[in-house]
Amino acid sequence: MGEDGKIGMTASYETINTRLDGNVLSATFHAPPLNLIGPEVVRDLVALLDELSAPTAPRVVIFDSADADFFFPHVDLTKVAEYTAEAAKAGGPGDASLGMLFRKLSRLPAVTIAKLRGRARGAGSEFLLACDMRFAARENAILSQPEVGIGTPPGAGGIQHLTRLLGRGRALEAVLTSSDFDADLAERYGWVNRAVPDAELDELVAGIAARIGGFPRDALIAAKSAINAISLPTPAEVRADAALFQQLVRGEKATQRTAELFKQGLQSRGATEFALGEALGNLPPLD
Amino acid sequence: MGEDGKIGMTASYETINTRLDGNVLSATFHAPPLNLIGPEVVRDLVALLDELSAPTAPRVVIFDSADADFFFPHVDLTKVAEYTAEAAKAGGPGDASLGMLFRKLSRLPAVTIAKLRGRARGAGSEFLLACDMRFAARENAILSQPEVGIGTPPGAGGIQHLTRLLGRGRALEAVLTSSDFDADLAERYGWVNRAVPDAELDELVAGIAARIGGFPRDALIAAKSAINAISLPTPAEVRADAALFQQLVRGEKATQRTAELFKQGLQSRGATEFALGEALGNLPPLD
Amino acid sequence: MGEDGKIGMTASYETINTRLDGNVLSATFHAPPLNLIGPEVVRDLVALLDELSAPTAPRVVIFDSADADFFFPHVDLTKVAEYTAEAAKAGGPGDASLGMLFRKLSRLPAVTIAKLRGRARGAGSEFLLACDMRFAARENAILSQPEVGIGTPPGAGGIQHLTRLLGRGRALEAVLTSSDFDADLAERYGWVNRAVPDAELDELVAGIAARIGGFPRDALIAAKSAINAISLPTPAEVRADAALFQQLVRGEKATQRTAELFKQGLQSRGATEFALGEALGNLPPLD
Numbered sequence: 001m002g003e004d005g006k007i008g009m010t011a012s013y014e015t016i017n018t019r020l021d022g023n024v025l026s027a028t029f030h031a032p033p034l035n036l037i038g039p040e041v042v043r044d045l046v047a048l049l050d051e052l053s054a055p056t057a058p059r060v061v062i063f064d065s066a067d068a069d070f071f072f073p074h075v076d077l078t079k080v081a082e083y084t085a086e087a088a089k090a091g092g093p094g095d096a097s098l099g100m101l102f103r104k105l106s107r108l109p110a111v112t113i114a115k116l117r118g119r120a121r122g123a124g125s126e127f128l129l130a131c132d133m134r135f136a137a138r139e140n141a142i143l144s145q146p147e148v149g150i151g152t153p154p155g156a157g158g159i160q161h162l163t164r165l166l167g168r169g170r171a172l173e174a175v176l177t178s179s180d181f182d183a184d185l186a187e188r189y190g191w192v193n194r195a196v197p198d199a200e201l202d203e204l205v206a207g208i209a210a211r212i213g214g215f216p217r218d219a220l221i222a223a224k225s226a227i228n229a230i231s232l233p234t235p236a237e238v239r240a241d242a243a244l245f246q247q248l249v250r251g252e253k254a255t256q257r258t259a260e261l262f263k264q265g266l267q268s269r270g271a272t273e274f275a276l277g278e279a280l281g282n283l284p285p286l287d
Numbered sequence: 288m289g290e291d292g293k294i295g296m297t298a299s300y301e302t303i304n305t306r307l308d309g310n311v312l313s314a315t316f317h318a319p320p321l322n323l324i325g326p327e328v329v330r331d332l333v334a335l336l337d338e339l340s341a342p343t344a345p346r347v348v349i350f351d352s353a354d355a356d357f358f359f360p361h362v363d364l365t366k367v368a369e370y371t372a373e374a375a376k377a378g379g380p381g382d383a384s385l386g387m388l389f390r391k392l393s394r395l396p397a398v399t400i401a402k403l404r405g406r407a408r409g410a411g412s413e414f415l416l417a418c419d420m421r422f423a424a425r426e427n428a429i430l431s432q433p434e435v436g437i438g439t440p441p442g443a444g445g446i447q448h449l450t451r452l453l454g455r456g457r458a459l460e461a462v463l464t465s466s467d468f469d470a471d472l473a474e475r476y477g478w479v480n481r482a483v484p485d486a487e488l489d490e491l492v493a494g495i496a497a498r499i500g501g502f503p504r505d506a507l508i509a510a511k512s513a514i515n516a517i518s519l520p521t522p523a524e525v526r527a528d529a530a531l532f533q534q535l536v537r538g539e540k541a542t543q544r545t546a547e548l549f550k551q552g553l554q555s556r557g558a559t560e561f562a563l564g565e566a567l568g569n570l571p572p573l574d
Numbered sequence: 575m576g577e578d579g580k581i582g583m584t585a586s587y588e589t590i591n592t593r594l595d596g597n598v599l600s601a602t603f604h605a606p607p608l609n610l611i612g613p614e615v616v617r618d619l620v621a622l623l624d625e626l627s628a629p630t631a632p633r634v635v636i637f638d639s640a641d642a643d644f645f646f647p648h649v650d651l652t653k654v655a656e657y658t659a660e661a662a663k664a665g666g667p668g669d670a671s672l673g674m675l676f677r678k679l680s681r682l683p684a685v686t687i688a689k690l691r692g693r694a695r696g697a698g699s700e701f702l703l704a705c706d707m708r709f710a711a712r713e714n715a716i717l718s719q720p721e722v723g724i725g726t727p728p729g730a731g732g733i734q735h736l737t738r739l740l741g742r743g744r745a746l747e748a749v750l751t752s753s754d755f756d757a758d759l760a761e762r763y764g765w766v767n768r769a770v771p772d773a774e775l776d777e778l779v780a781g782i783a784a785r786i787g788g789f790p791r792d793a794l795i796a797a798k799s800a801i802n803a804i805s806l807p808t809p810a811e812v813r814a815d816a817a818l819f820q821q822l823v824r825g826e827k828a829t830q831r832t833a834e835l836f837k838q839g840l841q842s843r844g845a846t847e848f849a850l851g852e853a854l855g856n857l858p859p860l861d
Contacts, residue, residue, distance in 0.1 A: 009561030025860070055352040061664065111750055115396040132746045151503040153510035160517065165741040168518035169480050172419045175510050176398055176499050193743050212750050214859030216725040216827040222818055223727035223749050230811075231742035237517075244509055285310070320835055378793035438790040447804065454739040456806035458766050459706045462687055462797050463786050524804075542789040572597070572788030 013044040017066065023213030025058040025110075030066035030284055033269055034204065037098075037142065042086040049090060052110045059217055061108075062117040063131060071116055071125025073191035077258055077266070082248060087170045097242030098123050098156035102130035106232055109221045112211050115182075115205045116141045116192065121276060125191075126154065129161035134191075135205055137198035139181040142277075143191050147245070149178030149280035150261070151254030155245020160233035165190045180277030208242065216223075248269050257283055300331040300558040304353065308406035310500030312345040312397075317353035320556055322437050324378075329373040333388065334375060339397045346504055347496045348395075350418060351402040358403055359411025361433065364545055364553070371505050381522075384529030385410050385443035389417035390431055393519055395507045401478065402492045403428045403470075407561060409448060412478075413441065416448035419511065421478075422492055424485035429564075430478050434532070435466030436567035438541030438547070442532020445522035452477045459548055467564030587618040591640065599632040599684075604640035606702040607843055611672075611697050612650035616745070620675065623664060626684045633791055634783045635682075638706060640782030645690055645699025647847055648720065651832055651840070654823060668809075671816035672697050672730035676704035681805055683740040683795050685786050689779045690715045690757075690766065695850060703735035706798065708765075709779055711772035715757040716851075717756075717765050723752030723854035724835070725828030730820020734807035739764045748770065819841030831857055 014019075015031040027048065031041050037096065051057060065071040075083060075098070088096035088106055105127075114128045116136040121144045128134045128143070136143075139258065143163070145154045152160055154175060162171040170189045174181065182196035196204055248254055259267070260283060265272040272279045299305075302318040314335065327395040338344060340557070352358040362370060362385070375383035377391055392399065392414075401418040409433045414428070415421045425428075432441045440446060441462060458475045461468065470482035483491055499507065519543050535541055545553070547570060552559040559566045586592075592688060601622065605615050621748040625631060639645040649672070653860075660818055662670035664678055667751045679686065688702045690710040695718045702708045702717070719736070727733055729747060736745040744763045748755065757769035770778055786794065807821075832840070834857060839846040845854045 027789070057490055096797045111746075129743075131743075132750070133743050148506045148510050149502050151506045153506060153513055159510065159513045163514050163517040165478055165743065168448070168514060169416075169418075169420050169452065169516050170477070171518070172398075172511060173480050173495070175514065176419070178503075179498070188401060190741055190744070193747050193860065208747070208751055210533070211753070211855045214855070214857065215723050215750075215752070218825070218827065218829070219722045219727060219822060220727045220750060222822065223722050223748060226727055226747065226818070227737050227742060227745050230737040231745070241513060243850060244513070248506060248509065251505070253505065257503070281498045281501070283501065346629065435793045435797050438793045440793060440800055446797065446800045450801050452803040454764055456703075456705075456707050456734070458740065458801050458805070459685075459766070459798060460767050460782070462801065463789075463794060464704070464782055465789070466785070483834050490687060502860070530801060531800070535793060538792070541794065568788070570786045570788065 012050060014137065015041045015044045016048060018048075022059060022174055022210070022212050023059040024209045025061045027061055027063050029063070029072065031068070034267065034273065035065055035070045035072055036076040036267060037072050037074065037083065037127075038079050039082040039086050042083040042098070042101070046086060046090045047109065049101070049104055052108050057110055058213070059215075059220060060111045060113065060213045062113050062115055062205055062209050063090060065118065067118065068140070069210045071118050071120040072127060072171055073119055073135065074122030084102045084246070086161040094239060097239065097246070098126070098244040099238040100176070100235065102126055102157050103238050105130045106132075107228060109129060109217075111207055111220060111224065113205055115201060117198065117201070118142070121146050121158045122154065126156040126158045126161070129165075130157055133193050133208070135201060136183040136186060136192040136195045137199045137201050138183045138195045141186070141192070141195065142179045143186045144277055145175050146280055149283070150249075150257050151243065152248035153244050154248070155242050157233070157243050158240070160237055162191070164231060178280050180275070194261065201227070204256060224234055260284070293373060300335060300470055302328045302331045303335060305335075307345060309344075310346040311496045312348045314350050315353050316350070316359065319354070320391055321554065321560065322352055322354045322357045322359055323363040323554060324361065325366050325412075326373050329370040329385070329388070332553065333351040333377045336388070336395065339395050343398055344453060346428040346502075346507060347398045347499070347500045349399065349402055349496050350401050351491055352405065354405065355427070356405040356466050356561070358405050358407040360406055360563075361411055362408030367533070368541075369513050371533070384526065384533070385478070386412070386525040386529040387522065390519065390522065391523050393419075394416045394515060396504075398507060398511065399490055400496055403486060404485065404488070408433050410443045413443040413445045413448070417444055420474055420495070422488060423479040423482045424475060424488050425470045425482045428473070428479070428482065428483045430468045431464045431466060431564055432462050433563055433567055435463055436570070437536075437544050438533050438538060439535035440528065442529050442536070444528070445527060446528050447524055451518060452494070456550070465483065465564065465567050466519045467559070467562070493542060501538050547571070587622060589615045589689050591620060594632060596784070596803045598635040598783045599635045599639050602637055602640050603637070603646065606641070608841065608847065609639055609641045609644045609646055610650040611646050611648065611701075611842060613656040613660050613711045614654050614655040616672070616675070620660060620705070623678055623682065624677070628680050629685055632787070633794060634685045634687065636689055636779055636783050638686050639692065641692065642714070642766065643692040643848070644699060645692050647693055648696030648698055654814075654820070658820070658837070661846045668813060669853065671813065671820070672700070673807065673812040673816040676731050677698055677806065677809065677812050679704045680706075681802060685794060685798065687779055687783055689775060691772065691775070692716070692742045695720050697730045700720040700730040700735070703739075705733055707767050707774060707782070710756045710766040710769045712759040712776050713770045715760070715766070715769065717760045718753060718794075718851055719749050720752045720850055721853055722750055723857070724758060724831050725813065725825060726822035729816050731807070731812065731815070733815050734811055738805060752851065752854050754849070763847045823830075831848045834858070
């Protein structure tokens with residue numbers, strides 16, 4: 001993190017391509033082959049959030065993905081310990097979780113806007129929920145929290161945000177079914193701000209970002225902070241969800257079901273990842 | 288409640304027909320002539336919730352009604368003391384209310400899905416709101432909280448759930464107008480998860496139930512419990528609403544207006560019950 | 575405030591035309607040339623709320639505007655001290671703010687319904703949010719919180735109500751973009767109860783008002799009070815927002831941007847007021 005924050009920020013991450021345009025930073029996740037949330041992505045995100053916390057940081061950040069099919073498929077399930085260790089570097093003791101990292105994202109002075117094409121599942125959905133706003137391409141965006149179908153509740157904010165945004169009934173449906181939600185249903189339920197035609201998405205988001213980028217920083221920070229005070233979960237809530245996830249994801253059921261999914265091609269670019277909601281529904285049911 | 292819970296559960300209630308299919312129990316309310324929530328229905332519901340609290344209970348329950356016009360019209364207003372006495376058997380001291388019984392329903396380890404055709408008014412709507420998810424037939428489902436039109440606030444969770452699900456403005460509209468809401472408006476306001484064509488309702492709900500029924504029980508229970516911790520009212524809130532209802536429903540205004548409605552056919556299968564929202568609007572206004 | 579409250583209420587405000595019809599009071603704001611929220615409107619609103627707090631007051635109030643283009647454009651930015659002094663007369667110490675005045679509006683025993691045609695921006699939107707229900711004309715209603723674009727967070731309840739009604743993501747969008755929202759988008763986000771064709775708006779609202787006006791007063795008050803207990807912000811939250819607004823609206827950035835807007839015709843009946851959302855986006859961006 002150099003003195004000249006703006007220049008330094010435009011080229012320095014292995015898995016995040018950044019481009020600064022006035023007060024607006026575009027940050028594009030690029031972690032081939034699948035954009036899994038693994039140690040590298042988390043390491044880079046920790047560093048980017050650090051830079052964005054600086055007083056000279058851009059007012060607005062647009063997050064999107066270089067992979068049209070996968071914004072973030074989910075975490076790398078073979079590297080839970082490793083990415084958690086990276087996440088720990090963002091905070092103090094007790095903060096070794098994606099949930100606490102995403103809470104830091106929610107509290108950035110910068111305004112964060114997610115532009116969703118393709119799939120955002122699990123911690124991918126939770127990353128989006130931690131952003132300030134979410135806009136989705138109607139034709140191809142898919143959101144899901146597949147964790148319960150595997151064997152654990154979502155652990156990085158999904159429980160907290162979905163319950164507050166969707167209300168009890170729809171949050172229970174989203175979380176307990178582990179189903180894929182298309183953009184229109186996600187919009188109706190409040191999971192995203194709006195679903196718009198893919199062809200209009202870039203212009204909509206660029207317009208919002210440029211507009212906000214021209215507004216007084218003090219007012220932006222004060223307003224966001226006041227809204228956060230009402231709507232963000234407490235650290236205790238986030239830590240409790242993370243602890244439960246880290247316990248159950250290593251449990252017998254989740255281990256078995258994850259192994260079965262890997263046999264079917266989990267974490268490879270194929271049918272299981274493209275239609276994970278279906279794959280979960282087709283796993284052998286449990287007694 | 289026998290040792291072999293699953294068999295025992297499939298045939299033993301006077302007003303609830305049950306059928307077990309794998310991990311999914313179907314529970315169909317059948318209390319002719321009108322499916323009023325009276326002492327018998329409450330007695331059977333208390334017993335069913337007891338069975339569903341057992342570790343061997345099915346993972347998922349689908350609730351529907353044998354009466355295509357009336358899921359639950361409302362409580363039996365001639366037997367408030369009697370059904371309240373039955374409800375008291377579900378809990379500890381201070382729990383003598385439908386509200387506390389419905390709160391127990393919300394906290395079951397089993398996942399509860401309501402399938403709505405016809406009318407669910409008053410405590411009928413509150414029963415649905417206490418379930419985990421609600422799906423409604425677009426052509427014929429009707430929801431309302433008619434209590435204020437009679438002379439008391441809703442007392443069994445309607446205030447709590449509608450305010451959290453719909454927000455202040457729409458909850459005030461629903462509760463203060465005591466109007467009938469059709470399925471589409473109920474969906475737009477968040478009173479039900481979704482309104483779908485009647486012809487698609489059974490398949491939608493069966494699919495969701497079977498899917499959830501195949502998922503790990505520990506994860507379902509943990510996720511539901513975490514969502515409940517954020518979204519359910521406290522026992523104190525539920526008890527306060529129940530106490531106010533039990534007081535005002537016996538007050539002068541409610542007694543007069545209930546008597547007038549009985550003259551018009553309340554609790555009979557006729558125009559007043561079919562269009563209760565209209566009937567309430569046509570009662571002589573008060574000074 | 576006379577003994578015969580009902581007669582006294584029908585003709586006595588300089589900027590509010592009132593008309594009593596049974597239990598329903600119609601209150602039409604009329605403060606030409608632009609319906610700005612200035613000292614006169616606030617003075618009259620303080621007096622009207624006082625009358626509406628009386629036990630003999632009408633059960634229901636419909637608020638609308640005599641100006642088809644401007645329900646309330648926003649506060650009179652040249653008279654912040656003056657209207658704040660008027661607002662102070664409604665409450666106790668610490669209540670010198672529109673926010674606390676609007677909180678008093680939310681807690682009236684009377685049921686308040688806003689009928690929106692034209693623009694309701696800033697404190698105009700916050701007035702509507704403090705009412706119990708809001709219905710908007712699809713063709714011409716516009717809502718916005720333009721404060722952040724000027725240089726301060728909204729200070730009279732907008733932060734509190736929008737976060738609770740719209741959820742974190744949509745509230746951040748509404749507040750941070752300071753954009754104009756049309757009636758349809760406002761309905762989808764929950765900013766208004768419903769958007770309906772202009773030609774149907776009067777009948778819809780009159781029907782709801784007459785219906786509620788015929789219901790028992792005790793039940794209306796008890797139900798509204800129970801919903802308020804869950805959904806209204808605390809006085810401390812309202813006061814904190816007001817204090818921040820009163821500080822930042824006098825700050826350097828807001829002063830500069832307000833001056834620039836005045837050069838463009840702010841508070842005159844012209845393009846800047848008709849399309850304030852656009853004008854804010856076209857102000858010179860800040861470094």
